[in-house]
Amino acid sequence: MRVYPDQLSRHLNQLFPCYLIFGDDPWLIETTKDQIRQFAKRQGFDEKVQLIQETGFNWNDLTQEWQAMSLFSSKRLIELTLPQAKPGAEGSSTLQALLQTPNPDMLLIIEGPKLANEQTNSKWFKTLDAHGIYLPCATPEGDQFMRWLDGRIKHFKLNLQPDARAMLHSLYEGNLLAADQAMQLLQLLSPTNPVSADELSHYFEDQSRFTVFQLTDALLNNKQDSAQHMLAQLNGEGTALPILLWALFKELGLLFNLKCEQAQGVALSALWGKHRIWDKRKPLYQAALQRLNLEQLEHMLALASKLELNLKQQGKEDWTGLSHLCLLFDPRAHRHLAHIAID
Missing domain, CATH: 3.40.50.300 (P-loop containing nucleotide triphosphate hydrolases)
Incomplete structure (x- = not known):
């Protein structure tokens, strides 16, 4: 049976x-x-x-x-x-x-x-x-992994917010042992309080001078000098590349969805609540949406997917490719860099 x-x-x-x-x-x-x-x-x-x-x-x-x-x-x-x-x-x-x-x-x-x-x-x-x-x-994948993850979250009685659950899924799919150890740690560190993705980054990253969230904010604001400096610092301090890719996917996916809905005639003011964007973060997304068009966002998502594929299938940590992706948050970089392929 x-x-x-x-x-x-x-x-x-x-x-x-x-x-x-x-x-x-x-x-x-x-x-x-x-x-x-x-x-x-x-x-x-x-x-x-x-x-x-x-x-x-x-x-x-x-x-x-x-x-x-x-x-x-x-x-x-x-x-x-x-x-x-x-x-x-x-x-x-x-x-x-x-x-x-x-x-x-x-x-x-x-x-x-x-x-x-x-x-x-x-x-x-x-x-x-x-x-x-x-x-x-067999190691569960996709929806099966998410069902397994939800079962272990329930087992450890963790109170994870949706973004934290999504982050665990992105970081640990395919590695049940590491995922289970991470949730055991969370049970010790935060047995009852709600846990957000921001807090997860503090638990699972090395103690860095900069956080991945500071990096994404700098990119949304197109502060390239600061962003590249943060990226180098995060690399030097041993921050896990999957965490950075997860954060960039999250922001690019959100920008892409906002841009698509705008193209369908939906007012931006009607989208803040739908996508749970806080007031203090609205100017960041407004600035990025004004700079980047739909084609550019599609290209960036494809590039991020390629970086993730190389990491998961070949174990290739392409920090140069990640720096390239960050530069593309500036639309001027698309004219000079978009043609460069990632191996």
């Missing part, structure tokens, strides 16, 4: 003979195993045996462990790791034989990498799946 990790708690009202935990996300695999271990321990499974299918592994060891009497407990938990998720002919026969006569005093957890269709259609897998639960632990 296939059950996704975020649904496992609903199925822990009884123990199944085996649990199949396969996937590519270390955090999901470990937390899923921990849930099963804790529930099993409450049911009296106090002894744990760990086996790994390495070179020279003898499948008789698994059979003997399954049949052996425990020295310390009447119930035993066996954790078997299949590094390649390929038990082979002998292993396939052994696993199927074990589950033909389930032992209520034995529990089997099998762990391995993400499975291909060929493996989930194999006889050994179908036999175990019929007797137990299959938990695919």
